[in-house]
Amino acid sequence: MEDLQSIRYFPRKLGIISKCSPKLRALLLERSLLDIFRDLVYFPYITKIVGFFLSIAVLKPSPEMLPEMLKDLPKEVSDIANKKGLLSLTPEAVEKLVLPL
Numbered sequence: 645m646e647d648l649q650s651i652r653y654f655p656r657k658l659g660i661i662s663k664c665s666p667k668l669r670a671l672l673l674e675r676s677l678l679d680i681f682r683d684l685v686y687f688p689y690i691t692k693i694v695g696f697f698l699s700i701a702v703l704k705p706s707p708e709m710l711p712e713m714l715k716d717l718p719k720e721v722s723d724i725a726n727k728k729g730l731l732s733l734t735p736e737a738v739e740k741l742v743l744p745l
Contacts, residue, residue, distance in 0.1 A: 663737040693721055 661669055671680075684690050696717055699705075705713060714722045724733065731739055 663741045665735040
């Protein structure tokens, strides 16, 4: 019963956001969509990544075309896009909160 009480205590007293990195916390609490869009326009690297995902949404390429399209992205972005398990892309503290011990 004690474990159940501590599980209920955490979200109400500390909030799940306390498990997020400071950068993610600032993004979620202090930035607007317009701020984020404005930032994206000024960074060609990010613009290229957003353009890639928009092209997938618009062009709806076949699964065979996707690896060819990924070649245009930087390697680290391509690796992230191909990584299985979206939870692994979250901050470590969030991952630990969601996964069992």
